Amino acid sequence: MVEKLLLQCGDCGTLLKSAEKAEEHAKENWHTNFRESNEEFVYLLCKVCGKQCVCKTESVIHSRKSGHTEFYDRTAEVAEEAARRNRANIRQMLRVAIDRLDEADTSEAARRQQQQQQQLGLPSRPVLQEGQSSLPLAAKVEQMAECLRTIQQNSMDDAAKVMQAFNSLRMFVRNIATNPDEEKYRKIRISNTAFQARVGHLRGGIEFLEVCGFERTTGGEHLYMQRENVDFDVLYSAANVLNNAIGNA
Known part of the structure; x- marks a missing residue:
């Protein structure tokens, strides 16, 4: 978006963002000729004296004087x-929002509602702002919850394995949410020993990551999330689902 300016000094061409800035400029320079301006901000640095001009008019006036x-x-x-x-x-x-999920103290009413949910206590729908479309995100949340139920149901005899999988998935989600431009967090080698031990060999594990936005690369060697596919609403919801699952596992 092009930034627009409010006032421009007619004496020196300086652009000012508010009446207060214009008043300060007038006191400092004894300039009193101001007018409204829609001129765009630019950042031109004089090669000779280093003066910074923030509009074309200011640079023209500077050239004329110097x-x-x-x-x-x-x-x-x-x-x-x-x-x-x-x-x-x-x-x-x-990052702060996700961290607060870990520290949140649910109310008594929320705890009663959780007790009425399925064994994992996973949320069936996200809480959305008024006017926000709930269907696409709600469907993803349902899929995430189902993936986590599948992991637990297929490892009923090993609670530690379930907890390790949930914590690993949360780590993947948080790493991308806090470092979306870092490709290393958006690429997982499926055959990696640690990944297979914690998530990959469990039914529902890779499926959960795919719901979050990962896709299998050609040849199926990696899970990869394109930078443009990073959806913070989906990642935040995934963190919420995982935190609830970990708290109720």
Whole structure:
């Protein structure tokens, strides 16, 4: 989205985001000629004196006053840095949200509702905001719950194996949710000894990961999740299902 500006100083061309910024600028520079502006932000750095100009008008005025005419255009670089910070903030927010799932203390009413559910106590539907479509995500949650029931039902005599599988699946989910750009977390070699011992040999284990967004590569050697297929709503729901299963296993 192109960022729009509120005010521009008619004396020096400086762009200002608010009336307060304009007032500060006026006090510092004794400039009083301001007008509304829709000019786009750019980040032009003068090659001679290093002055940063944040709009084309400001760079023109600077050239007129100083004679400096060459600028480094850092607009794309600065925009990418802002986008990177935004992605990092989103990952941090998700990390905090998932961590809180581990620490959440369910209410007495919630505990009574869980007792009425099946043996694993898995949620049958996610809690969604008003207006949000529930059908696609609810269907995935049902599939996840069924995968975990299958794991437990086929390992009734080994609770430790079930818990190890659930914890391993949660690790995969959390690693991707907190590091979506890291390919190493989105690629699993199916024949890996540790993976087979913990998840791969159990009916329902690989199926759970496929519901989360993993796909078998050509030849079936790996499970892989494309970066564009990382769905934070699905991952958050998977973490919720797994936390409930671990708490009730």
